[in-house]
Amino acid sequence: MPRASMEELEKAALDLIKNSGSNGILQSELWRRLGLDSREGSRLVLRLAKKGLIRREQVVVNGRRTYRLRYTRPPSMELRILVDLSDVMDIPCFTCPYLDQCGPGNFNDPRTCPILHSWLERKARELFGGDGGLGE
Numbered sequence: 001m002p003r004a005s006m007e008e009l010e011k012a013a014l015d016l017i018k019n020s021g022s023n024g025i026l027q028s029e030l031w032r033r034l035g036l037d038s039r040e041g042s043r044l045v046l047r048l049a050k051k052g053l054i055r056r057e058q059v060v061v062n063g064r065r066t067y068r069l070r071y072t073r074p075p076s077m078e079l080r081i082l083v084d085l086s087d088v089m090d091i092p093c094f095t096c097p098y099l100d101q102c103g104p105g106n107f108n109d110p111r112t113c114p115i116l117h118s119w120l121e122r123k124a125r126e127l128f129g130g131d132g133g134l135g136e
């Protein structure tokens, strides 16, 4: 039978460690189950620990120091994007109580809304100076 690749061994070891639950598994037990000697087993465990997939905890069993191995959840891939809304938050429509009724042809109509109109005038003056190019 061909010998398992390091990737296959890592996967098998990780499955065993994961399935051992919160108690974890002693590394000697892991090596035994995978049919590895201590040199191969140590190398494998260190690779998994280096990748942050397992945690090694030193314990004493029958008077001998060894390691208990526990699965560690991989770091979250959560992506946080910070958005600065300060430039748009003063648009009156964002806080308008009539937003859900507002639309062209309605009683509240953005084309004739005095609140929106004066905000647009103020913005135009800030951007272009004078009357903001509105000709008023």
Ligand code: SF4
Binding pocket: 092, 093, 096, 097, 098, 099, 102, 103, 108, 109, 110, 111, 113, 114, 115, 116
């Ligand atoms: S256009 Fe006027 S009425 Fe309509 S949502 Fe904006 S501020 Fe409110």
